[in-house]
Amino acid sequence: MSISINQCNFAGHLTRDAEVVMGDKARVKFGIGINGYRDTVLFMDCTAWGKLAETVGPNLKKGQPIFVTGELVLDEWEDSAGNPKNKAVLNVRDIRYLSGKNDAVTHNGPEADNIPF
Helix, strand or coil: CCCCCCCEEEEEEECCCCEEECCCCCEEEEEEEEECHHHCEEEEEEEEEHHHHHHHHHHCCCCCEEEEEEEEEEEEEECCCCCEEEEEEEEEEEEEEECCCCCEEEEECCCHHHCCC
């Protein structure tokens, strides 16, 4: 029997204000910085879709601490010279706002099964 699970959890700070894009399906793009071992930092691009994007997008501001859960996917494209490019992106299913008071507000994506990828 083979089991495959693609779920990632990251806690960090927003590296920029969220970019909300409305279309057939709402989308919000943002980045987080995650502190790592020995003063390293991982920068992760994130995307949330649908109702989750509409709900949290306007509230995501640079420097804000958050906790995200989602699936890691590979975004692929070609640059202007035709060279293939790719990067890992987290398709977010859940966002929690963190604060210094150890409390969190949760936003689960009601359309989690309808992420277009």
